[in-house]
Amino acid sequence: MSKRTAFLLLVLSLVLAITLTVSFPRITTLVALTIGLAVGLLLMMIRKRTTVGIREPESPKEDFASSAALLEATMTGIREALLVIDQDFRVVASNPAAGKLFNAGGESPNKKRLTELTRNPAIYDAFLDALNGTAVSSVKVELNEPARRIFDLRVVPLKEGEGPGIEGAIGVFFDISRLERLERVRQEFLTNVSHELRTPLTAIMAFVETLEGGVLEETEDNRRFLAIIRKNALRMHSLIDDILELSAIEAGNVRVEPVELELKSLVDDVITSLAAKANTQEIAVHNLVAAGVAVFADPRRLEQMLTNLLDNAIKFTRAGGQVSIRCEIGEIARIFVRDTGEGIPARHLERLFERFYRVDRARSRELGGTGLGLAIVKHLALAHGGEVRVESKLGEGSTFCIELPALTQTKDEKATLTQALGALQEWSTQKN
Secondary structure, eight states: OOHHHHHHHHHHHHHHHHHHHHHOTTSOHHHHHHHHHHHHHHHHHHHHHHHTOOOOOSSHHHHHHTSHHHHHHHHHTOSSEEEEEETTSBEEEEOHHHHHHTTOTTSOOTTSBHHHHOOOHHHHHHHHHHHTTOSOEEEEEEEOSSSOEEEEEEEEEEESTTSSOEEEEEEEEEEOHHHHHHHHHHHHHHHHHHHHHHHHHHHHHHHHHHIIIIITTOHHHHHHHHHHHHHHHHHHHHHHHHHHHHHHHHTTOSOOOOEEEEHHHHHHHHHHHTHHHHHHTTOEEEEOOOTTOEEEEOHHHHHHHHHHHHHHHHHTSOTTOEEEEEEEESSEEEEEEEEOSOOOOHHHHTTTTSTTOOSSHHHHHHTTOOSOHHHHHHHHHHHTTOEEEEEEETTTEEEEEEEEEOHHHHHHHHHHHHHHHHHHHHHHHHHO
């Protein structure tokens, strides 16, 4: 490769790299330089073959630098799918990510027309705009095979030298499926929060207006209206508390400090705190945890999880029903909260631990639920290194299970760590 050719290749690569960096903000400088070098090599090879013909390399190094091997090596490491097409919409270069994206069945997309890879009109139009001279063509693309994914496709034209002619176009597919999913969850969350706050706020405003309208002199009605206002204000307060709590847990700002604790006494405390509600609804609550059973958990957070589950069980169990709490210790510790309520339809079980998800929205609001209790239980269980599960049958009731690391397993891990630290300290002493 002559010095002039090398210089032109360097200039072309830098120009492409700068173009990519400006056009694609998500591309790092290193990736942009890599793509620029690869495409620069490709265009130099095309030009050499069409004007001079292919000559034998002077050395193995030049063979590698002037062959498609370098192009393939550089493009293989790029995570984003990348397609380079010529003026005839034929793919002249691609990377393995593009082959997977367009389900090429192990075959390279190279030499195929764009219409053979996809019938998506948005992709075709984006490349067409680039070939027609549009500086940057950007479009959101949705592909449903093999699975639904959403991409931000950026396409720029490729020019050889400073001439006006466009040799082709390069397109980079940025997978934004996760960002779109998070945005959808955020929008649903804001919608749910607005709705949950609007309901009690509307009731408060309505009864305040009623009181202002001349009912202040009627003592009996006043007390009833004030009780309703207080109830809705407490509901708003509980909702805000749960939102802040869940946000802190999800952000990792809640510190879990597990210790060895006796479970039966903790369950007794939880049952006592909800005894008045259980008695009002004529629900019998049984502590079936054997004496002496210990688990490894944060006492305050485990109490919070059990309180949420027991409170739900009491709410959704008919009068005269029963709720029980028991524990099984094996490879992991399992704490079961079982009720004899109405049960949950199978179609709801998968989404039961989502924020604001309710099986019966009207009844849940009537009973004072915020729709966040089970989501908090789930994230606290995960923070302990455990999980929470549910099984339910209509007409028979539901069983929620909190899974925690077994105490014996935790002790073994601590012992192993202690031995390792002791051995390290002994080795350090011997070295000194």
